Amino acid sequence: MIEDQMRTRLAENWKSVVDDVQAATTAAKRPSDSVQIIGVSKYVDAETTLALVEAGCHQLGENRPQVLWKKAAEVEFPDQVQWHLIGHLQRNKLRRSMPFRPWIHSVDSERLLHAIVEEASVLKQPTEVLLEVNISGEPDKTGLMPEAIEPILERHLAEPGNDVVKVRGLMAMAGWGTDSESARRQFAETRQLRDELQLHTGVALPELSMGMSGDFAVAIAEGATMVRIGSRLFEGVLNA
Numbered sequence: 001m002i003e004d005q006m007r008t009r010l011a012e013n014w015k016s017v018v019d020d021v022q023a024a025t026t027a028a029k030r031p032s033d034s035v036q037i038i039g040v041s042k043y044v045d046a047e048t049t050l051a052l053v054e055a056g057c058h059q060l061g062e063n064r065p066q067v068l069w070k071k072a073a074e075v076e077f078p079d080q081v082q083w084h085l086i087g088h089l090q091r092n093k094l095r096r097s098m099p100f101r102p103w104i105h106s107v108d109s110e111r112l113l114h115a116i117v118e119e120a121s122v123l124k125q126p127t128e129v130l131l132e133v134n135i136s137g138e139p140d141k142t143g144l145m146p147e148a149i150e151p152i153l154e155r156h157l158a159e160p161g162n163d164v165v166k167v168r169g170l171m172a173m174a175g176w177g178t179d180s181e182s183a184r185r186q187f188a189e190t191r192q193l194r195d196e197l198q199l200h201t202g203v204a205l206p207e208l209s210m211g212m213s214g215d216f217a218v219a220i221a222e223g224a225t226m227v228r229i230g231s232r233l234f235e236g237v238l239n240a
Contacts, residue, residue, distance in 0.1 A: 002047050002048060002051045006048070006051065006237055007051050007054070007055070009235075009236045009237055010048075010051050010052055010055045010233070010234075010237060011055040011056075013055075013232065013233050013234065013235055013236070013237070014039075014052065014055040014056050014057055014233060015056075016232070017037060017229055017232050017233060018037065018056070020216075020217070021035055021037055021216065021220070021227060021229075024216065024217040024220040024221065025220055027217075027221070028220050028221045030220070034225060035220055035224060035225060035226070035227060036059060036225060036226045036227075037057065037059060037226075037227055037229055038059045038060070038061040038084050038086070038209070038226055038227065038228045038229065039052055039057035039059060039060055039061065039229060039230070039233055040061040040062075040063075040086065040212075040228050040229060040230030040233075041060050041061065041062060041071075041230070042061075042062055042063045042064065042067060042087075042230065043230055043231070043234050043238060044234060044237070044238070045071075045074075046070070046071035046072075046074040046075045047074075047075060048234075048237065049071055049075075049077075050075045050077060052233060053077060053078060053081055057233070058078075058080045058081050058082060059081075059082050059084060060077075060081055060082070060083055060084065061083075061084040061085075061086040061105075061228050061230075062083065062084070062085060062086065062087070063086055063087030063088075064087055065085060065089065065093045065096070065097040066093065068083060068085070068097065068100060068102075069096060069097070072100065082101075082102075082103065083100050083101070083102040083103070084102060084103045084104075084105055084226075084228075085097065085102045085103070085104045085105065085106060086105045086106055086171070086209075086228055087106055088106055088108065088142050089104065089106055089107075089108075089112060091111065091112055091115040094115055094116060094119045095119060098119050098120065098123055098125060098127070099123075101125065101127075103128050103129070103130070104116060104127070104128075104129040104130070105129075105130045105132065105171040105209050105226075105228075106130075106132045106142070106171060107129045107130060107131050107132055107167075108131075108132040108142045108143050108144060109144070110152045110155070113129070113131075113152065113156060113165070113167075116129060116165055117156075117159070117160075117161035117162075117164065117165045118161075120161070120164045120165050121160075121161050121164050124164070125164070126164055126165075126166070127164065127165045127166070128165075128166050128168045129165060129166070129167055129168065130167070130168060130169050130170055130171040130207060130209050131144060131149055131152070131153070131167060131169075131170055131171070132144060132170070132171045132172070133145075133146055133149060133170050133171070133172050133190060133193065134146075134172075135172045135173075135174075135175075135186045135187075135189055135190050135193075136173075136174065136175030136176075136178070136186055138175055138176065141173070141175075141176075143171075143172070143173075146189075146193050149170075149193070149197065150196075150197055150200060150201065153167060153197060153201055153203070154201060157201065157203065167203070167205065168205065168206065168207045169194060169205040169206055169207030169208055169209065169225070170190055170193065170194050170197075170205065170207075170208055170209070170210075171208075171209040171210065172186065172187065172190040172208075172209070172210045173210065173212070174186050174187065174210075174215055180215065180218055183215045183218055183219070184218040184221065184222060187210050187211065187215075187218060187219045187221075187222035187223070187224065188222045190208060190210055190222075191208060191222050191223040194208060194223075206225065207225050207226060208223050208224050208225050208226070209224070209225070209226040209227075209228065210222075210224045210226075210227070211224045211227040211228070212227070212228050212229060212230070213229050213230060213231045213232040216229060
């Protein structure tokens with residue numbers, strides 16, 4: 001059971017994050033509803049994740065699909081919960097993941113995109129995905145190189161299944177150890193890449209998933225529509 005003190009702290013953390021995201025959105029002169037908070041619940045067990053939902057967070061992000069499966073088997077999450085897969089996704093994990101109707105942020109290869117199309121087509125299940133871009137160019141990071149994305153997107157648009165699996169935008173993460181200004185530049189480059197893709201392909205790509213607990217404010221300033229926040233939500237809860 002989750003203690004009342006922990007529930008209270010989760011609710012306080014959630015309100016603090018909502019307030020700070022709203023302040024960053026206002027500072028960027030953007031509409032108040034233009035940024036969605038994805039609560040990254042990889043840090044905690046199923047009961048604590050459910051307590052976060054009860055505090056008001058209905059968008060949940062998991063890095064590993066098998067953790068999502070385990071949590072869903074242990075507790076019953078409300079229907080309004082939307083799952084987001086935000087970590088590297090192996091194709092052999094797709095079949096068991098698709099029934100949860102997740103947004104898939106981390107499409108980091110054309111092979112994975114094809115596999116998602118195959119599974120979604122069999123299920124006749126509309127699926128929304130983001131193409132993950134390695135905007136920092138670090139060799140040990142997952143993600144597509146920026147120059148690879150337009151050809152992949154164009155081939156996807158020309159193939160059967162593009163009506164079932166919709167590419168809705170890009171996901172990016174600032175390079176490891178980057179300072180605020182370096183992160184801002186990388187987020188700006190991601191937005192510019194998205195704008196060029198829209199111009200060249202004629203496809204609307206409204207979503208930019210970028211920014212985490214330490215850099216979401218600069219991500220919002222550069223156009224993020226989804227911020228992935230984990231550690232901020234669980235301050236004073238982990239190891240309590």
